[in-house]
Each structure stands twice: as structure tokens, then as C-alpha cells.
Amino acid sequence: MPIADLVFVGASVFTAGEEAPRRADVAVSDGLILAIGTAEEIGELVGAGTRVVEASGRLILPGFQDAHAHPLFAGVELLQCDLTPATDAADCLGIIGEYAAAHPEAEWIQGAGWSMEFFDGGTPTAAALDAVVSDRPVLLSNRDHHGAWVNSRAIELAGLSAHTPDPVDGRIERAADGSPSGTLHEGATNLVECLAPPLDDELAYRGLLRAQEELFALGVTSWQDAWVGAQSGLADSLDVYRRALENGDLRARVVAALWWERDRGVEQLDDMLRRRDAIAVIGAPERLRADTVKIMVDGVAENFTAAMTAPYLDGHGHPTDNSGLSFIDPAVLADAVTRIDAAGMQVHFHALGDRAVREALDALQAARDANGVTDGRHHLAHLQVVAETDVERFAELGAAANLQALWACHEAQLDELTIPFLEPRLVERHYSFGDLQRAGVRLVAGSDWPVSSADPLAAAHVAVNRVGPGSDAEPLGSAAQKLDLATALSAYTAGSAYVNHREHMTGSLAVGLAADLVVLDRDPFAGPTDRIADTRVLSTWIDGECVFERAES
Template sequence: MPAADVLFTGGAVFTGTGEPLHGHAVAVAGDRILAVVPEPEASAHIDEHTRVVDLDGALLSPGFQDAHVHPVSAGVELLMCNLTEATDAADAVAHVQAYADANPDEAWIQGGGWSMDHFPGGAPVRALLDAVVPDRPVLLMSRDHHSTWANTAAIRAAGLDASTPDPADGRIEREPDGTPAGTFHEGAGALFDHVRPPIGADLAYAGLLRAQEDLIALGITGWQDAWVGTGLGGVQDVASVYRRALAEGTLKVHVVGAQWWERAGGLEQLDEMVRRRAEFAALDHGRFTLGTTKIMVDGVAENQTAAMLTPYRDVHGHDTGNRGLSFIDPERLREIVTQLDAAEFQVHFHALGDRAVREALDAVEAAREANGATDGRHHLAHLQVVEERETARFADLEAVANIQALWATHEDQIDELTLPFLQDGAEARQYPFGDLVRNGARLAAGSDWPVSSADPMHAIHIAVTRVAPGLDSEPLGGAHQRLDLATAMAAYTSGSAYVNHRDHDTGYVREGYLANLVVLDPDPFGLPAGEIHRSTVVATWIDGELAYSRTS
């Protein structure tokens, strides 16, 4: 028997699907899993050079893969004016003041992470920022990156006033006389692009490395970057940041980059996407690929830009004329997706409202009719509201449901800014994971960090319970939308590996697969459902090397 460099023993093994194995050891040689064997046979793989890791009852699992994340902008925001830890509106403003005071030479204060539920109507006003930074422009992205908060200096610098119209893909919150009030939703945030300073290359690179460090500590060994283009958080070219990491050998994980589809553009974008895909394929042996295209179908429900089949209601419960925004005409979307599929691109849809989900699935269906079955593994992310009959179409079209499970619980943003403005019965259609699984849909999982925490175990806890830790509420959408723990774990491991076209060598604990592994303690399969969040990462291994240890 060949000797192992590392041998894991003394704990259960989640292989990437089904219930964990008990009484087995995992041998690693070099960067690969050498064998998964019964414990009595493990000694055959040990010699004087073998490092034996006693799990002491912890769980060994494939490394997590985040199927929808924005690490470059997340890392940059951590290094700028970071509001993610603010507890309310006053605390957010205090964070801004502290950052401005500590950085007197920055011409613009930029960053993000503010929560919509901290402000009336989800829309902070310019006066709050003016009170603490009156003399410099301030521009801050919301935590979900669908809204921008600006002070008066920034609004003036951009030349915006009461006469500025709303763009087709966004909305400006206004004061009674039409003056911009301070919040700019969706595409309205781009009205600052011509004046805001770009994020420098060194800061963007530092942001990626900071994000990678944080994600590895959460057991994440691969991800799909859901916006590789220009402009996200002021970063001018996300792909160039990864190119530098490849050149300097600092990219430790494997990454699929989703090239950003400019919704105002046309099919002329496809040639450039093909060129960039080939460029990065020539640079690296699979560490970073650009074979995916990201398409924003709609916005988000809390600012009423998610595309819905029924109208939103006003504060009095009356129907409005607003059904949200479809950023791309559905007929044109079908044409775009058909051409992308023919060019062997995967399509990663942002589809949050029920109309957006239908339009995205219609586009996948059109591509399938035109091109036949392909290995595109197209996936729809977010899926907040899904009509019941649409859940069966995922399996029929081999489309993957890319879930952000952390959101599938009662909390202020959904209870105060979303559900009151939707039609009766809408709560029952929120994040219908159970329906999707019962109808045969394949699941992947991601965080959308920095929109919300990147911690897979917190998301898995909510996928299983539909209640956030510490809350005493009814499960959002009903108990029938819960997932069992093995299914939720599989979504974050083998499911996301499938989406990333890396299920041939990652996402499972199998002989011959890369030794990308995570150790979780306590074993979540041994905990009551309400305590799953207590299971945390003890160690992360990448390519057979220890990449993170909680004790080191």
C-alpha cells in the first residue's frame, strides 16, 4: 500500500452527498486523495513521514465552494469605509465620521455595507452624511449593492439635481421638490461613474488577497466570482486583479469568473468574451477560468426593482403600477442566451422575482430548443420568489438553482421592506428550496458576499431550519421549504463543484480528487438542527496543504 503524506482519522466523513461515512479514514498523497478506507486498514498507509490528523470527533468534508460571491469588491470594502458592522443608522453615520477623520487626505470617502432596514423606507438621506462630512463627496454602496448613498457634495460633483431623470434601469429617491434625497437605486448609482475616483490596482489586489484569506478561514476552497467586469465597487477591471494573482502565484483557490454582460449592449460583446476566455485559458491550467457570463435579469424586492408577475403594493396596501424591472427585454434575453449557449458559455442569471425567474427559464428553454442539450450548467441565483409551477422547470431544463440560503428567514429587511409590499400569499413563495428539491432541481449554494455573510455553516443552518440563530420565529415560507442537512451540505460542496465544472476533481471526498478539505467541529450531523451554526471551521486544506488552522 502506498504511504500517505497526511491521514485523517477519528471522525465521520461527509463525502459530498448522502449521510456521512463512519469508521473510515482518508489518506492524502501530494495534492490528491489517495484512498478512503475503513479505519482498520488505515495503518497500511502510514509510514514514518505520514502526518496523522486525529479529528477527535470532528467532521471531515469536501471544501466548500461559493457559487455566487464578489470577493474583490468585498475585500476592498473591508479596506475602505466599511459599514457592515454598523448596528443602526446612527452607528453607520458614526462609522463614516470615524473613517473620514482617520483619512483626512482622501478626496472622496468610498465604501459600503449599510443595511436598508436601518433607514426609513430603506433609503438613507444625504443630510445624515452632510452632518459629518460636509466638505468631501461621500459615496457608499448598500450591503446588497443595489443602492448607493451619497452626500450633497457627491451629488453636486456629479451634476445631479431635480431635473435629472431616472435612468431606465434605476430610480432616484427624491425630496418634495425633486432634488435627489441621497439614495440612488440600481442603475441610478452609475450616475456617479464619471466623477468617482476609480479603485487603484494595488488596492483592488489587496482586496482580493484579504477576501481570499477570510474565505479560506470559512472553509471555502473555490468560488464563482459573479461579476468579472468593470465598475463593481469602483474596481475598473476585476479580471486584471486575478491575472496579477496568477502571475504572482498568490491565488490559492480555484475560481470561475462570470464575465459581466452589459445590459445596454448587444451581441457584439460576445466576441470580446470569447477572446478573454481564450486569453486566460492560455495563462493557467484551470486555476482561473472565464467560461461563464453573468446576466442581471432584475433588481431586488426591497427597493421594488425585482421583476414580479403581480404589482407591488404601496404603504396602504393598494396595488401600484410597478411590477419591478426586467433589465433586458425577454425576447432579447432569449436571443442573447441562445448565442452564449451556442458559444459554449455558461450563463449565470441574477433572477430574484417570479417574473425574472420565468424569463430566465424561458431563455434557457429557447437556447435548448435552438442548440440541443449542452453542458452549459446554466444557473439561476437568488430565487426569492418562484411561482410553484416554475420549480419543476429547473429539472426539465437541467438548470441549477443557485441558492443564497442565509436570506431564507424572517428578518427586518424582508419583514419590513419586502413582504408588506407584496401580494397576499407571497410569503409562501419565498425561497422555495423544498419545492425545488421535490421537483428534482439540482442545487448549488453561495453567499453573495459582501451582501451577506460568507459563512457556509450559518447559511446551512438556515437552509435546514428556515430560522436564524437566536430568533424565535416561524420558518419562512413554511416548514416544508426546509432542506435536510445532507442536501444543504451537498449544495455547498458537490453542487457548487458541478456548477463550476469542477466536479471531476473537487466537491467530493473520493480517491483521485484534489485534497481540498475542511474540518468542522462539532460535527454538524451530531447536533440538533437549531444548533448547526455552532459547527465551525477548525482547519482548511487546499491541494493537500494546510491553508488555515484555527489554532495557528
């Protein structure tokens, strides 16, 4: 009879396919789940060298898997001017001023995390920044990373003026005289970003390891990085992952989604295949793969660049001539997706507006028509608005719905900068998780961290309640769009494991699978649904080794 290296006793367990937790002990040997059973059954596997973890009253789940995150950038931003703790505009300016004073050697002040709702129209001004930093250029991405706040020095260095045209994939926010006012949207951010100092390789490496620590503390054992490539002055963030893998510092399981440059054509696919193969020859696919392509189809609704089927409204409720941006011509998108699919790569779409969702699904249909059914496991992320007629197409095309569930609630950015500018019928279609579930669509889950919190339990809370943790707001949308807790947690485990092509080894609690586990301090199924987000991770395990343990309070 085998002897376990590790056993958890007195716990309950939950895995996808079950409606509720069940009482069971878990035994682990050589990094794999050896047995799940009664105390008597597991007791027979305990030997002199077995580590016994008392988990009475706790809940054990498979490790969470984030199917859409940006950990490297999140970690770097934690090490730069981090505005995520700010509560209003004045708080942002205070943090910026303190950071600049503490870093007099910095050529540029860079960071991220400001919230658009802190500022009139979601567009802060260069003048406000100049009041705290005027001697050096300042470049600060907003919380959703679809815009940037810059000061006058940065505008001057970039040579921007009232005569500078908007790029085709972005917009310069302007004062009454046409001059840049200090906010840049989407592709317009590149007009300044291209001048900023390159991201130091050591900073990027430290950022990745810091992010890994943060995710482990939230029970996340695996993720898909939704933007890997040459950007923000970094030669290629895939090299950072490769270095961490070869150094033995990459403990998590990662799928790198290689960034599709929308100003290039299908010739870039050959480069991606070479990068994919260069990672594959390392021979550690259980730790790092690079066989996904990330394509951004549109922008975001709060700056009116999400691609909608109906035009945005003005401040008086009248239709404008703007229905958002399709960053890639639909015919070009269909050709690219068909070629990517034929090459055996997965496509990970950013598709937020209903027109963008339709264009992505049309591209998948073109790939299906050309290539037949493949095992691409393509997925569409964000899905703020999905037309009712397109819901069933997901299942028909084998496309997964990648949910950022934490967004599916009333909060200032949505209520002040989005809902007033959309037709009511589009508002009613916001984050239609229930419709997708009933249509038999495979649900997966991600955070988009650092755009929003990486906490899977907070996201599950919103998926179930359609209300943010601690909020007394009304639920967003109808009760029909709510998910039950079992479905939400299954999306964050088995669902994401499936799109990561790792369901054969992770995502579920089953004998023979990797012992990637998370132990919670309570059973969220047992309490009221409005307390789900109060649940905390006690410990996180990968291959049966503890990578995070919460200190006793």
C-alpha cells in the same frame, strides 16, 4: 504500497450522496485523496514522513464551494469604510465620521455595508451624511449593493437636480420638491459612481488576497465570482485574478463570471470569448477559468426593482403601477442566451422576482430549441420568488437553482421593506427550496458575499431551520420548504462543483479527487438543528496543503 503524505485519523467524513457522516480515516498523497477507510487500512499507509492529523470527534467534508460571491469587492470593502458591523443608523454615521477623520487625504469617502432597515423606508438622506462629512463627496453602497447613499457634495458634483430624469434601469430617491434626497437605486448609482476615483489596482489586489483569507477561514476552497469585468473604476477585475494566478497567490479555485453589460448588445460576446481564451492559454484551468457570463435580469424586492408577475403594493396594501424592472428585454435576453450557449459558455443569471425567473427560463428554452442539449450547466441565482408553474421547468431545462440560503428567514429588511409590499401569494412562495428539491432540480449554493455572510454553515443552518442563527423568529414559510442538513451541505460542495465544471476533481470525498478538505470542530449532524451555526472550521486544505488553521483558544 504507497506511503501517504498526510493522514487524518479518528474522524468522521461526510460527502454528497450520503445521508449522514460515517467513521473513516483519510489519507492524502501528492495533493489527491489516496484512501478513505478504517484505522487499520489507513495505518498501513503511514510512513516516517507522513503528517498525522488527529481529528478525533471532528467531521471532515469536501471544501465548500461558493457558487455566487463577489470576493474582490468584499475584500476591498474590508479595506475601505466598512459599515457591515453597524447596528443602526447612528452607528453607521459614527463609523463614517471616524473613517473620514482617519483618512484626511482621501478625495472621496467610499465604502459599503449599510442595512436598509436602519432608515425610514430603507432610504437614508444626504443631510444625515452631511452632518458628518460635508467637505468631500461620500459614496456608500448598501448591504445588497443595489443602492447607494450619497451626500450633498456628491449630488452636486454629479449635477443631479429635481430635473434629472431617472435612468431606465434605476431610480433616484427624491424629496418632496423632486430634488435628490440622498439614496440612489440600481442604475442610478452610476450617475455618481462614474465620477469617483478609479479603484487602485494595488487596493484591488490586496482586497482579493484579503477575501481569500476570509473565505479560507470559513472552509471555502472554491468560488464563482459573479461579477468580473470593468466596473467601479477598475479597468477589468479579471486582470487582478490573472495577476494573482501568475504570482502564485491565487490558492483557491475560481470561475470568473464575466459581466454582461445590459446597455450593450451581443457584440460584447466576442470580447468575452477573447478574455476566456486569454485565461485558458495560461494553462491552469484547475485554478482559474473565465467561461461563464453573468446576466442580471432584474433588481431586488426591497427597492421594488425585482421583476414580479404582480404589482407591488403601496403602504396601504393597494396595488401600484410598478411590478419591478426587467433590465433586459425578454426577446433580447433570449437571443443573447442562445448565442452564449452556442459559444460553449455558461450563463449565470441574477433572477430574483418570479417574472425574472420566468424570463430567464424562457431564454434557456430558446437556447435549447436552437442549440439542443449542451453542457452549459446554466444556473439561476437568488430565486426569492419562483412561480409554482415554473419549478419543474428547471429540471426540464437542466438549469440549476443557485440558493442563497442565508436569506430564507425573517429579518428586518425582509419583514419591513419587502413583505408588506407584496401580494400574500408571492410571500408564500419565498425561497421555495423544498419545492425545487422535490422537482429534481440540481441545487447549488452561494452566499452573495459581501451582501451577506460568506459562512456556509450559517447558510446551512437557515436552509434547515428557516430561522436565522440566534433568532427566535418564526420560520419563514412552511416546513415543506426546509432542506435536510445533508442536502444543504451537498449543495455547498458537490452541487457547486458541478456548476463549476469541477466535479471530476472536487466537491466530493473520493479516491483520486483533489484533497480539498475542511475539518469542522464538531459533527453538526449529531446536535440539535438550532445549533448548526455554532459549528466552526478548524482547518481548510487545498491539494493537501493547509491554507487555514484556527488558533487554539
